[in-house]
Amino acid sequence: MKVSREQMAENRRRILDVASRLFRDKGFDAVSVAEVMKAAGFTHGGFYGHFSSKDDLIAQTLAHVLAADSSGGGDLRAYVDDYLSPRHRDNAAGGCPTAGLVADIRHQTPAARSAMTEGLRSQIDHIGKTLPELDPADRRRTAIGCWAAMVGAVILARAIDDPALSDEVLEQTRAWIDTGISQVSAR
Amino acid sequence: MKVSREQMAENRRRILDVASRLFRDKGFDAVSVAEVMKAAGFTHGGFYGHFSSKDDLIAQTLAHVLAADSSGGGDLRAYVDDYLSPRHRDNAAGGCPTAGLVADIRHQTPAARSAMTEGLRSQIDHIGKTLPELDPADRRRTAIGCWAAMVGAVILARAIDDPALSDEVLEQTRAWIDTGISQVSAR
DNA sequence: ACATTTACATGATGGGCATCATATTTAGAA
DNA sequence: TTCTAAATATGATGCCCATCATGTAAATGT
DSSP states (O other): OOOHHHHHHHHHHHHHHHHHHHHHHHHHSSSHHHHHHTTTOGGGGGGHHOOOOHHHHHHHHHHHHHHHHHOOSHHHHHHHHHSHHHHHHTOOTTTTTTHHHHHHHHHHHHHHHHHHHHHHHHHHHHHHHTTTSHHHHHHHHHHHOOOOOOHHHHHHHHOOOOHHHHHHHHHHHHHHHHHHHHHHHHH | OOOOOOHHHHHHHHHHHHHHHHHHHHOOTSHHHHHHHHHSOOOOOGGHHHHHHHHHHHHHHHHHHHHHOOOOOHHHHHHHHHHHHHHHOOTTTSSOOHHHHHHHHTOOOSHHHHHHHHHHHHHHHHHHTTTTTSOOHHHHHHHHHHHHHHHHHHHHHHHHHHHHHHHHHHHHHHHHHHHHHHHHTTH
């Protein structure tokens, strides 16, 4: 049954939303096209009316979710605290798409890599803007170093099956970033 | 044809070596059992004589490769430089198994998670030992923060399809770690 | 109101892959 | 040397999945 233009647009949005959650939760490979469609409330048949392939879905989902990822207000410390919280670690499906999906990007199509690259570029720029008190070189270094440590810590914490060590990775990374920022700022 | 005990042990080692390279290069899902066996010089049939399942292979490969990963001498700065080099970024198959495989561990069996956890625990301890001049709290924080930033930076750099930005992530993370270590040491 | 287009459903199709069954050959024990 | 058990090879089996073919009904334009 055909649906209205706006219905179709909304359906497409729902598919992308659902796909982004499933992909973050289970990884690209472990999620089937049929599973995405079912979770969005459809059967698998309509899929190729919206996307030309699963790879296309992956690329478009990345563009969709990375565009939506606003990454907090202007307070870097609050953002870091939230990012390195057990709550974020335990909420991959609803958490940062970079932390959940970057590592898999290496094995994806050029379109997917390109979407992720642009997402990372703007994320780094965004973090840089939250450090107006630093001179440009310090700002850039801090933004990139911070971001690498944040993403790395969440990925490590999610891999570790010992809760104490996992918590410690988050906590110590937070402390490490904190001293890094403070000391540069105080110079 | 049956082979000698030692032959079999060597064959098993070769399978694990080859599997570790393939997994690091292409990810667990993208590598088939038959592909591993073929790369090791066998057909797929003998596989279940060595391992009870593909999941078992994954767990044993992790234990194997993480035990072998010695991670350099006592000079942390040299290790960081090497780790954050374009050469290491471009050599996933022969590079650090953590950088190549941690993110996927989340979706693997408990045995695999456990092997990775022990690998990470000893890696963090090892890095800590390269910082004897620091007091224990600083040492722990530095080891974990450093390691998170190193792993995160390599994962990010491998995902980014713009060579300039990818190089910059490595370079700036190296600088960020360097200032972090220097400033703590100089206190 | 009617014709046409189209969004989604149902139901193939074909390929890849993990795993199993069986055969073969040879190491190791007796 | 002979017998047995084990290591690997060859060849199924069955499942899951991406993609395609076709049907159906409703929306849009005339």
